[in-house]
Amino acid sequence: MRTVEASVITEEISKMCIEANYHLSKDMMQVFGQAKDNETSPLGKKIFDQLCENLKIADTDTIPICQDTGMAVIFVKLGQDVHVTGANLTDAINEGVRKGYTEGFLRKSVVRDPIDRVNTKDNTPAIIHYDIVPGEQIEITMAPKGFGSENMSRVFMLKPADGIEGVKNAVLTAVRDAGPNACPPMVVGVGIGGTFEKCAFLAKKALTREIGSHSPIPYVSELEQELLTKINALGIGPAGLGGSTTAFAVFVETFPTHIAGLPVAVNICCHVNRHVTRVI
Amino acid sequence: MDRIIHTPITKEIADSLHVGDMVYLTGQIYTARDAAHKRMFEAVQKGEALPIDLKDATIYYMGPSPAREGRPIGSAGPTTASRMDKYAPTFMDMGQTCMIGKGKRSDAVHEAVVRNHAVYLAAIGGAGALLSKCITASEVVAYDDLGTEAIRLLTVENFPAIVVLDSTGRDAYLEAEEEAKKQNQA
Known part of the structure; x- marks a missing residue:
């Protein structure tokens, strides 16, 4: 049995929220370049130029790639031999989202109720999907989803x-x-x-x-x-x-x-x- | 064709813009999205005054991410315009001449664009970092409580957008679809 402090999870989630919204993964960056070369429409090529420039500006000037920094969708593969201490795991994840979206200057796009629509002002709650797996590690994927x-x-x-x-x-x-x-x-x-x-x-x-x-x-x-x-x-x-x-x-x-x-x-x-x- | 346009966009200017034109907009424009549209629309229905003057106004459908210190605004790309379709015709009938967003519009919006000599421009969706560079000032002018959805007055410089609906009734998305159909048949 391995013990993991909830605060460690909070800190990681916070960093992941920021990283995901400012930098695309390598595979996405590569596909942009390839698709631009293959695009047949002249206007389409021009739009690709703008999109590639956008990614560059997001990276170097620390501006989120898109203003819709999404609802935080989080996939957790929780090893069944891990014991999380210090806080409830769900609370620790939401605290990470709160911290990441606040410190990372990310947009708060979540409303507390689908009908009364009052903004929660910290982008929580996250949508969390848990999967219990063998082992003593926790694998977390953070995927902000724009609407x-x-x-x-x-x-x-x-x-x-x-x-x-x-x-x-x-x-x-x-x-x-x-x-x-x-x-x-x-x-x-x-x-x-x-x-x-x-x-x-x-x-x-x-x-x-x-x-x-x-x-x-x-x-x-x-x-x-x-x-x-x-x-x-x-x-x-x-x-x-x-x-x-x-x-x-x-x-x-x-x-x-x-x-x-x-x-x-x-x-x-x-x-x-x-x-x-x-x-x- | 590339067009350098200064606000306010009058009906004459709107009439001169055609599907496919690349517009570089300089001057002052408002932002408003879902919640601000709903609130303004309800004010109109109740006969109350609006917090902004719609005559020759440009409204950018956008809710920015927070600004870092020393910067006017955060990431600032367009949101999907169709969610404003319920309200936009009324605002155009009251004098609004230009909408900036992304995505398809309803028949009622098409008709209101033609009827009012207005124009609908698309900014590139998902290019919020790039577009923020064209915004030199931002001030909340109404509905502060709505946070990112508040109405802002932006000062923009060479803000790039493409004409999607023009006052002759043309639709760039529809034309792109028809072009693809033709190519697939060929």
Whole structure:
């Protein structure tokens, strides 16, 4: 049994909130450069120039990449041989979000109630997903999620008879409807199977995958590639003003499901696809 | 075509802007997003005075991140404009000539743009750090309690945006979609 002080977790979360909002991960930085070279639309190329310049300014002038610094989505893989002391783990995480968003000059975008809509002024609570795993480590992924793209995300409860063609149609429908609203070029997370909430979780989790990674399941990997090609053929383009780059990547995650169902979730992320992972 | 534009944007200036033009805006513009729009709209319905003059006004749909010391503003990119569709036609009928945001608009907004000789510009979504560099001053002028959603008066210099809806009824997003359809058929 390993003991971890809650304050250590708070401190890490705080740093991760700041890092994620000022610096994109290496894989995202690389894909920007490649996509800019491959973009066929002259206006699209110009928009890529602005987006690349934006990333540079965020990094050197310490200005958040996007003013929507998101709702803090946090995935925790908690080793079952870890004992957290000093505070409740959830409280420690929320304290980290509070600290990071305040000290990092990040926007507070969370309201305490969906109807009365009073701002909590510290960006808490975070959305926390716990997974209990073997071992004595804690792996935390912090992924701030902006709502321009979140609002364009969808769940489709398809029928088994709809099959893989139904899945493709669902994803293309969601992306087409999202269009310029979701700040393309996008990253598209797809969850297939499970239950209503499980597929949505899988789609969200998919967005944290590394650009360039492929599903280990052959048909899923092919599906990812086919969907990416079809999405880019939609011609939505950078900022939705036309072009050959509508998505940087499509990540599909699957899970066993019920004999009667084929749930599909499409979680769309803008080009500011932010995530940081640390192991404590 | 590149257009250097100074505020206020009159109906004549709005009429001269066409889909596809790249606009560099200099002068003063307001910010307002969801909560400020709702509050202003309710004030109009009750017959109360608005805290800002809408005549020839430009409203940027934006809620910034906090400013660091010595800087006028934090990250400052556009938010999705369609959430303001319920309110925008009324404000254009009251004199607003320019909206800056990102994303598609409703038919009612299209019609109000044409009817009022207004214009809708898109700033590049997700380029908040870059756009903050074009803002030289920012002052909260109303609804301070709304925090990031308060109404601000910004001074901007060469703020880049693209004409998406013009007063002839053209729509840049629609034209991009149709162009892609044509290419896919070819």
